Amino acid sequence: MILNKISYLLILICLLSLSRTANAQIYIEDTTITSGYHNFSYPDTIISPSVSSKPVLISSTAQVEYVSSKIIRLKNGFKAKDFSGSGYFSAHRYIATNPEISAQIHHVELDSSLLGYIISSASGAMPPYSFIWSSGEDSSSIYKLFAGRYTLTVSDYYNHSATASFDVLVDASWTDTVGVLYLADTIKKTTSDGWTSGACSRNILKSNEEGRVQYIIKETSYNSWKRIFGLSERNWSVTADSINYAFNLKYDSLKIIEKGILIGTYGTYATGDTLIIVREENKIKYYKNSNLLHETNTTMSKELIADCSIWKQYAWFKGMKVSFGNYPLLSINTLLLDTSYNYSVLGQGLDSTYATGNKREFWLTRILPSDSATFVLTFKHRTDPSDTLHLEFVINNDYQISDLIGKIDSSGYVQTILLDSSFYSIDNDHDLTFFNGDTTLEIFDSVLVSLQLDHGLVMSPDNDGIYDSLKVTGMLDKINIYSITVKDLSDNTIFTTVDKTEYWDGKVSGVLVTRGVYKYILVADDKTLNGQFLVEY
Incomplete structure (x- = not known):
């Protein structure tokens, strides 16, 4: 506070280092301090580099005098601009601003099982900075990320803050493929020309969540191609008018269509262009590179999927990415087991029962750093409930499965036993395979x-x-x-x-x-x- 109610505000004094070296900085907001003596209070104790009882050195050249351990006094004629006195402090005009945020994003790589990360930095305003992510971390950078939107708030010393959101992307995982070949990250039409081929994503943008589908034009020859992609409420059909919010790539022309209705034509596209459709703030927004082309009002209450349709035979989409849908980091293979059993898996958002004799991938919610998730896997004979086996395993935040533990089910789990590893194998850290037969x-x-x-x-x-x-x-x-x-x-x-x-x-x-x-x-x-x-x- 300003003890004499003068309106000029001293914002910050940066503490001297623990070694008590000189040249602490004093920051003052405003341009001129009028004549006379003016007292200002500090939130932290001021440390003197030379006299512990006098946090600020008093000398004939100093423009600041010690009043108490938290108060200094500006001497007559002090100007709040660049100034150095006696080598123990310097004064600069301080203008309150918000920090600026920048970040380097590494997206999820399914082919190499690498999760994403975001390395951020802050500048401007008044350091030091604090970092708070929407996922709970409080460091400048976060790692082991699934696809999703991560929001960062950076605050400076005096809680001036800025917020930025970053999307970690992953290749869309396609399903319901019709008339196309799906290989690696590519969807390629194999049937004759016509709106008879397409696919939709397994990835689901959940209700009340923000997210995007993104496509970077990699092809160099597309003059006879007609394709559409975008976000859809469900897999209506493979026709061109079935996608709720879509870019229509007709030859080199860029159009926006919504459920078959032409919204507008927005010039052309070329190799290297990035096309984005994003849902955020109750709107669907269409971007070409960083340029906003169109906005449509929408509701956040519905789930969306990525969707695409291809007209031209042998045309394709390669490397289409989305910012939603969890990464399948648990695979359970029961192809070699007796098919007279069912199994259930419980943990990390999973709670379902399946028949043996198949291989399933489970999309997990994110495991935060230093955390882990426990799963209970139960095999039960369909006609003989007494033939039941309970297993437990843990997945750590590197998404590695621990060895299985058998559990006795009698008034709850009362004892545990290490399961012999010849009954199962763990591959690629997260692929769990069970073997048939009754021997070790x-x-x-x-x-x-x-x-x-x-x-x-x-x-x-x-x-x-x-x-x-x-x-x-x-x-x-x-x-x-x-x-x-x-x-x-x-x-x-x-x-x-x-x-x-x-x-x-x-x-x-x-x-x-x-x-x-x-x-x-x-x-x-x-x-x-x-x-x-x-x-x-």
Whole structure:
């Protein structure tokens, strides 16, 4: 505050460094301080480079005098423009402005599984700056981004702020393809001329969200081509009049059409031009490069998809990108499993049940840095509900799947067990594949041996003739040194043998052990396999 109610405002004094070097800066708003003594308060303690009890040096050349640890006084005749006195401070006129924001954007690369990132910087106004992103981070740059719109607010020392939005893009993932070949990032018409071919995106711009579809003209010869692309409320059809908001690329002419109605012609397009259709602020906006061509009022309440249609045979769209739709970073492959099972997946926005015998990709919501997401995967026999297996795994913020853990479902999950990795594999960090068969397989110098467990996990000594004992089978005749040992979780040995024909029947001194988790140690020559399994009745 200004103690004598003079209207001139001292905005900031930058603190001296911790080493207490000289040349702190004092910033003053306005051009002239009138004669007389004027006091100004500071929000922070002022540190003196030489006299700790006097935060600002008093000398015959200084124009500022110390009043208290938070107040200095401007001496008679001080002018609020460039000035240096005694080497301990300099004064400059300060004009309140908002920061300026710039950014470098790296888009998602599906072919190399690279997520996006945004590196931002601020300038102008009064540093230091603070950064707050719509996704929650408070650093200048953010990483591991899915496609989407990320809004950054930068504030300077006195909370003068600026806001900017950046779109991280990803190649559109096409589905409902008709009369086209979809390969990598290219949609190419294979049928004869006519509005009979097209596709729509799996990517969905959710209601009340802002986003864009973008196409950079890569082709150099298109004089006989007719194509349209844009945003649509749903996949109406492959005809030219089916897309709600679209660019019509007819030869080299650039038109805007909405549900088949011509809005206008906007000159021509050429190789290298960027065409953008964006929904934001209750409007659909059409851009050619950075030039706004047209706006249409719309509602934010509907979901939209990217949509395209192609008239000319062999014409194509290549590398069309969108800023919406999550990246499928979880793949579950059950093609090799018994098709009499269903499985459900729960976690990170997923909660659905599917039949085995297929491969599915799941589009996850973003996992923030330092976070992770836990998933529960349940396999259940369609006609025998007691034949159920619960698995749990974690995906970290690098979108890497952890090893699976089996879980016992009895009044909730009460125990866990490491699942033998021969029942499944994890490829490319996020592709989870399950294998058929009921054995755990391990290769010892090309000698294959099998530990007989239900799904590589469960032993059930209930005299039903199925997995009643812990058996080891395979090329045992080629193994010279052999033993199998079973221990409880307290590491007490409850069974051991070196006889290749002897199996554990789930009993100790003729009495069945309690249900739960047990450990096995299988030795075959110079190899040792350690694992866990479940005894269940």
